[in-house]
Amino acid sequence: METMRLDKFLKVSRIIKRRTLAKEVADQGRVFVNGQQAKASTNVKAGDELTIRLGQKIIKVRVESLQESTRKEDAASLYSVLSEEKIEE
Template sequence: MESLRLDKFLWAARFYKTRALAQQMIEGGKVRIDGDRVKPARAVRPGQIIELRQGRTRRRIEVLGLSETRGPATQAQQLYRDLSAPEKIGIFDEE
């Protein structure tokens, strides 16, 4: 498989619970490919960079593989590489 619809990729990679939710986020401008605003039917190919917002979190991922089915989380994590800067969680300044 050379390419896959963006909404289907985001669903299979477990970024959104349903394809309908993925479509809603894409149409709302929350998802971009290589910096461009896109539509749900846009073809995704390995090597492309996807930027998406999930609540207050911004994620930047590189597509590594494609899958038409939604598998377990371990399988989904093999479809992309997270390029997002790690967030500082639970770190407090000492006085």
């Protein structure tokens, strides 16, 4: 089964626009893969569930497929959003 680094998947899928930012978010402990805290180097595969905290919201997505690169309009097909919630502070 194919795997891809978490930071690269976040960039290719355009959930996070830049890979350096994706790496920072992961290294700050704000990304979970299948409920486990993940580092930027964690491998993800199709079927994995990612929970990502970005600013004031938490997004849950399922990895649908992996591609080395993708066009902007196809990026959303790499994952499906399971839930999105705002955090009240």
